[in-house]
Amino acid sequence: MARQANIPASPAKQANDKDAPLKEDIRLLGRLLGNVLREQEGDEVFQVVETVRQTAVRFRRESDPQSGTELNRMLKKLTRDQTVSVVRAFSYFSHLANIAEDQHHNRRRRAHLLAGSAPQRGSIAWALSRLDDAGIPGSAVRKFFKEALISPVLTAHPTEVQRKSILDAEREIARLLAERDQPLTARELARNTQLLHARVATLWQTRMLRYTKLTVADEIENALSYYRITFLRELPALYDDIEAEIAAQFPQRHAGDRELPAFLQMGSWIGGDRDGNPNVNAGTMQHALVRQSTAIFDFYLDEVHALGAELSVSTLLVGVSDELQELAGKSPDQSSHRMDEPYRRALIGLYARLAATARTLGAAHVLRQEVGVAAPYSSPAEFTADLQVIADSLRTHHGGALIKPRLAALRRASEIFGFHLATLDLRQSSDVHERVLSELFACAQVAPDYAGLSEDAKVELLLDELGKPRLLHSPYLAYSDETVSELGVLRAAREVRERYGRRAIRNYIISHTETVSDLLEVLLLQKETGLLHGAWESATGNGAAPWMELMVIPLFETIPDLRCAADIMERFMAIPRVRGLIAQQGELQEVMLGYSDSNKDGGFLTSNWELYKAETRLIELFDKAGVKLRLFHGRGGTVGRGGGPSYEAILAQPAGTVNGQIRLTEQGEIIASKFSNAEIGRRNLELLVAATLEASLMPNEFAGRQARKQAVFEEVMEELSARAYRAYRNLVYDTPGFTDYFFAATPIAEIAELNIGSRPASRKASRRIEDLRAIPWGFSWGQCRLLLPGWYGFGSAVDAWLNDSGDGKEQKRRINLLRTMFKEWPFFATLLSNMDMVLAKTDLALASRYAELVSDKRLRNSIFKRIVEEHERTGACLGAITGVKERLAGNPLLARSIKNRFAYLDPLNHLQVELIKRHRAAAADGRNTDERVRRGIHLSINGIAAGLRNTG
Structure with missing residues (x-):
């Protein structure tokens, strides 16, 4: 952030250093931030920030202990106001560095395209070339x-710490930074710099934190901003690119079959996910659809209006079809000035119909x-x-x-987004369904204690009740608020589907699915609310086949649940009536797997392995049953929450589990990271499609002669997983005092105070790790730079x-076997790659500062010592397997990014x-905390999350 001359490197040096433009951008933004800091806060604060920055850089880059001592002493002496200013400065620098990195990614991608380089890994062109080479x-x-469904599902979780106002300001800075890559005159460059300075000043004067808790309505609006920035235009454009690549790679005589169906669609949980969120109900669900619909109609209306201006075609010069003339004749526009312009009159009619809709x-x-x-x-299809x-x-x-310029993209958008924009999923916990049905059964005098029945008795009762024409619910009886609310949600879902179309809501996800009855309960609730149709007995041959409006989707989250997933689905699909419903779904059934909770439950290695095994068992079961499996991956944004790069994760899936059908969550702060820049967003969507295409059609590398080797690999993973599970559980759940250590040595309590989500940080009012949500669990470990999960x-x-x-000799054989697994097994290679990235972002020296927050010295030393020892073991073992001791040796770009940004993150x-x-x-003293101190903590949380990006 120093005030220094913006002297570009020599052309020769820049040609050899592909990252030179990135460094120039970071220097420019840092200088502008420094100028703003001096202007807004004065020279004294500027000098404090500069001294802190220089000392932190020296400490980080030179590993100078004296610099570390000097830095600590300096920070302790800061006044409260100075502290907040320093925190703000480094937080904003993290944000600005992210903008520069995103712009550099776009720059490098464009350079590859301009140079005519071979297709990059992860592009559609790369995927199609691989398939062609493999003889597909x-x-x-x-x-x-034609048969695929790929759906990224946006979710709201309490780690999205950026306000929309901040995101808007940052997008303008990104636009101005990208503009500098174009040839600019001296005056244009000066103007650009002035505007950048103004936008950085705006950023500095914009409140970074929310003073009131985020509502579900706020979360809905935040999500809609990404549609306006990225999805509405980039999704249709991506379809065009894919069609062009297919035509080039696999030419055919007839072009009529080139157009792709709407295989890539958006999903959302925001407004429909009730699990643990008392603020979500029928009203928020209906509000979500109104706002989603309004957003897509605003887009359609703008585009149709623009088309009306563009299509000034006159019948005095060119003919039109009879159908077009008929469309123009129905228009309310009868102006004599446009009688020879039927396209304009037709579009004015379309606009009027859209406005009415x-x-x-x-x-x-x-x-x-x-x-x-x-x-x-009456439907989006009419508009299309x-x-x-x-x-x-x-x-x-x-x-x-x-x-091509506008009409084709608009027509494509109408197919993708309809009148609903994105499919809204409903989600609720199985224990809520059980409570609701217990009350309904008791009030109807069918079963006085449904919850107390055995699993077999529950299944028998539910199947019996599903076969009866009458309802359990009576409009003349009084029910608890929970029961009224839950039934209201499902009734509202039926109304939403009637208003906005069947794609508006079509999935019902059951959290904590542990039994078959958990699934049947939602079928019965659908029957109670008019969402299950037809004669239930028809599955045995009587009457019309039954069908349900909402697919019942189990969510298997914990390690025990993952281990039982295939057995539960086998028993569920073995029920003839259920099998009839699945047939009505097109012989397709979705299953959701939870990554974050399984990671918190069993640790990184065991979670990944149990997910892999669950998928393998499910695909074997579904293949045997003749049912197509669609997996919904509930991936967290970070590696510790089951996240990491989506492309590698999809390619690492067990053979047969993707098969053209995949949904996956995009959570919290990762949405901003992936989709707040249109070009970056387009690239991430392309990566998702390319990975699904490759994973579905590429031949299985372990087929045939590799099958025996694969079996050996899996046997090793089973042993490693069992040992890792014991080590993780022993620390987190079996070590006395670990909960106290966690709550003291991480900012979990302070994170819970942040106004960063409508959902509570814990499912219950307790300090038990079991009750804590997986997202704040991982977020807290990221903040203290341990990233333990x-x-x-x-x-x-x-x-x-x-x-x-x-x-x-045997030890050598085993280490060689692990090295072979790393080289030949995508699952194991991806697992180690993700862990390598996390270890690169871990900092034990900084983590030790957080450990000092634990007042019990014996507890602090014993637990932190175990963590340090495990960290050393993990690093040594990873190096022995991969053959490299340095972190991120295979990803030098990320390694340089970490080196550059962490010197500014440390303070x-x-x-x-x-x-x-x-x-x-x-x-502790019973005093009210100074508001500036609280604000400083929350600002630091924001800045660290921004600096860590995909492990925040």
Whole structure:
């Protein structure tokens, strides 16, 4: 952040250093931030920040202990106001560095394209080339896209710490930074720099924190911003690119089959996920759909209005189709000035119908008043058909070139987004369903104590009740608020589907699925609310086949649940009536797997392995049953929550588990990281499609002669997992005082105070690790720079397995086997790659500062010592397997990024520790904490999360 001249490197040096533009951008933004800091806070604060920065850089880059001591002493002497200013400065620098890195990724990608380089790994072109080389025909590729469903699902979780106002300011900075890559005159460059300075100043003067708790409505609006930035335009454009790549790689005589169906669709949990969130109900669900619908209609109306301006085609010069003339004739626009412009009149009619539809579906206002009255559309398909009439007329009357610029993308968008924008999933915990049905059964005098029945008795009762035509619920009886609310949600879901279309809501996810009855309970609740249709007995041959409006989807989260997943689904699908419902779903059933909770439950290694095994067992079961399996991956954003790079994760899935069908969550702060920049967002969507394509169609590397080797690999993983599980559970759940250590040595309590989500940090009002949500669990470990959920237990497992071998020769054989697994097994390679990234971002020196927050010295020393020893074991074992001791040796770009940014991140950690000490000391003395101290803690949390990015 020093005020220094912006002197570019020499052309020769820049040519050899591909990261030179990134360094220049970071220097520029740092200098502008420094200028703003001096202007806004004065020279004294600027000098304090500069001194802290220089000392932190020296400490980080030179490993100078004296610098560390000097830094600590300096930070302790800061006043409260100075502390907040320093925290803000380094927090904003983390954000600005992220913007520069994203811009550099876009720059490098563009450089590859301009140079005509070979397709990059993860691109559609790369995936299609691999398939072609493997002998996969174009017909198989086209069949894949016809049958595929790929759906990223946006969720709201309490780790998204950025306000929308901050995101908006940062997007403008990103735009201005990208502009500097274009040839600019001296005056244009000066103007650009002035605007950047103004936007950085805006950022500095914009409140980073929320003073009131985030509501579900706020979360909905935040999510919608990403549609406007990225999804509405980039998704249709991506379809076009994919079609072009397929046509180039697999040419065919007839072009009519080139257009892809809407295989890539958006999903959302925001407004429908009730699990542990008392703020979500029927009202929030309906509000979510109104806002989603309003957003997509705003887009459609703007695009149709723009098309009306563009398509000034006159019938005095060119002909049009009869269908187009008919469409124009229905328009409320009868102006004599446009009688020879049927496209414009037709589009004015489309606009009027869209406006009427938007109002019918809840839009509060339409920005541009339509010319006249028109009937609303009854479905998105009608709108798409009208757009197709316009396109067909243009194509057959020398206007084909006019389709591509806007009309084609709009028609594609209408297929992808409909009138609902994104499919809203419903989610609730199984224990809530049990309570609701217990009350319904008791009030109906069917079963006085449903919850107390055995599992077999519950299943028998539920199946019997499903076969009866009458309902349990009576409008004349009084029920608890919970029962009224839950039934209200399902009734509202039925109304939403009628208003916005069947794609608006089509999935019901059951958290904590542990039994078959957990699934049948939701079927019965659908029957009670008009969502289960037809004669239930028809599955045995009587009457019309039953069908349900919402697919019942189990969510298996904990280690025990994952181990039981296949058995539960086998028993569920063995019920003839259930099998009939699955047939009505197109012989397709979705299963969701929870990554975050299984990681918190059993540790990184065991969670990944149990997920792998569960998937393998499920695919074997479903293949045998003749049912197509769609897996919904509940991946966290971070490695410690089951996250990490999506492309590698999908390719590492067991053979047969992807098969063209995949849904996965995009959570919390990762949404901003992936989709707040349109180009980055487009790239992430392409990665998702490319990985699914490769994982579905590429031949299995372990087929045939590799099968025996695969069996050996899996046997080793089973042993390692068992050992890692014991090591992790022993520390987290079996060590006396560990909970006290965790709550003292991490900022979990302070995170819970942040206004960063509508969902509580814990499922219950307790300090038990079991009740704590997985997201704040992982978030807290990231803040204190230990990132423990992403690696703990691996070192103990590998070390013990190697040393149990008995002699040196066997030990050597075992380490060679692990090296072979790393080289040949994508699952194991991805696992180690993710762990390598986490270890690179772990800092024991900084973590020790947080350990000092534990007042019990004996507890502090004993637990932190165990963590340090495990960290050393894990690093040594990882190096022995991969053959490299340095972290991120295979990813030099990320390694350089970490090296560059962590020198500026360290002061935030040091300051956070100091502020937490002050905050907790005041609370212990019964004093009110100074608001500036609380704000400083929360600002530091924001800055550290931004700096860590995908492990925050």
